Amino acid sequence: MSEFELGWGDEEEPDQTADTLTAADHSRQEKQVAQIAAAVNSAVEAVRPGLDKIPDPVEPAGDGELTAEELERLELCEQGLALHKTAWFMAGKSLDTVATGRLFRRTQHKLEPERCYTTIEEWAEVEKGISVSKCNQWRAAWEIGEVLMAREYDAVPGQVRELVPVKNTYGLNAAVAVYVLVADTVGANKVTAARLRETVKLMPGDLKLEDDEDPDVLAKTIKGVLLGELPPSGVPAIPPAVTRAVDARAIALANNLDRGRIPRSEVQLHLLQAFADPEDTTVFDAVLDRMKKTSNPK
Incomplete structure (x- = not known):
């Protein structure tokens, strides 16, 4: 080595230091990944529906105001009921998707293994324990529920069922329009199945509605007909x-x-x-x- 060449000791040391730093970085990354995974699992568990999350029935703490523990139990039960509403519409949409695509067609019949299912009603009843009436009822109602939920109405299955005849006769938008009309008349938080039923009964048999119209427009038309301001055609009479x-x-x-x-x-x-x-x-x-x-x- 020339007298002008300077050595810095063992040339392997920088690589060893780099290896040490790399190992430390890997360790930190692994801890961060583990923390993120734990946080995700915790969040998923928090929103996971389940019967185990509903409190067991117990006697009241007293006759007065609800205790903090009772208020918490009530909140969990209300969440369970809200989940039931969403699950009802989800079940209807699932059945309709299976029915429309005939996704049951290659499923072996549970009671008659030599053949596959031929109808959605048969598949739902045998495979899922859902009666024919329930299957048809849920399939007919889920679209109305989906639209009302998207419009931020707190519609429950019992209310939506009252609108199915309107959907069958006039179309989806008309069914939504009836709910909009009642909500605008009495207030969204005061809509009941009975009020919807009575409104549907008041609609004249010769009423004509265009389903491609916006539900808000249709609601005004239906209101005009019910108040006698418009004829059943929905179009103002020509003098x-x-x-x-x-x-x-x-x-x-x-x-x-x-x-x-x-x-x-x-x-x-x-x-x-x-x-x-x-x-x-x-x-x-x-x-x-x-x-x-x-x-x-x-």
């Missing part, structure tokens, strides 16, 4: 004077076109097409102007 004027103009239109009688439906079709024309807004502007004058009369 006789306006009908006569339209018929007279239709005759004038036929004369200008050198045609015979022009049906009112044909006139309406052309009016709607002109109203929706994005390139020529003449009719749209005229309607807008008339509606402004009607809404803000001077």
